[in-house]
Amino acid sequence: MNKQAPDDFTLKIVGPTGVFPRVKLIDPVMSGYLYFGLEFDNRPLFTSFLESGKKKRALKILKKTALHLRTLPDIIDVAVFKTLITPPGRGEFIKQRPGVEIASFDVVMLVEFATPKAARAFKSSKEWQDIVASASKEAKKQVTISATNARRMGPVDHSRKGVFLFNYFYADNLEQLLGIWEYTAGWFSDQTGLDNSTLLLPDEGQDRTYTIINHCRWDSLGDIVPSLIFKKSFHTFVEANFVANNVAPIPILYKLA
Helix, strand or coil: CCCCCCCCCCCCCCCCCCCCCCCCCECCCCCEEEEEEEECCCCCCCCCCCCCHHHHHHHHHHHHHHHHHCCCCCEEEEEEEEEEECCCCCCCHHHHCCCCCCCCCCEEEEEEECCHHHHHHHHCCHHHHHHHHHHHCCCCEEEEEEEEEEEEEECCCCCCCCEEEEEEEEECCHHHHHHHHHHHHHHHHHHHCCCCEEEEEECCCCCCCCCEEEEEEECCHHHCHHHHHHCHHHHHHHHHHHHHCCEECCEEEEEEC
């Protein structure tokens, strides 16, 4: 669980200043979300294309489930993902919190509801419990998180193929994390062309290992991976500011299943 620091924090800004534009945010949506993450294979970098039978069976169940969920009145969108690669970018802070479990979910289903109340009600329903039991019976680990939208750059398009990020942030303080996320998000707009992002804030009273989960999309791996590896400013600006503010990103890149 998160160690929540006092609310009277100050953002600690390090690295180059005035170089990258401030991110342009739009109003958060009033939707509610269910994030369903499952771990099956947890394979090394660039070998996620190798899928076990148990992972394939779970994906088949979830894709069939998604077709059904899309017909329900309170549900706006459903998408099922599987891992592409786990990119660099955790930074040094996570080493100071050895008890934090590193996210390694290689299958994800994200369901968007018309309201947070509808998402929470469905999470408690027998129908959802049956879905979880069926899809996760062979999983090493599974988690369901109900959430709201805390910040938004733009809607994430699930209607076409692309590279989708779920970035599982751990932080000592939520408000400090939100502040430094906003400060560094302009780098991603400027350096990778990112124009969409939905920041998921887990509801209270459940597993909140991950303080927020950032979800966004690029057209291809070439839009994001080279910038993470070869651009020095990713390390001196993005990673350095995360570390200075006790924030640990745990990014995983996915594709539509």
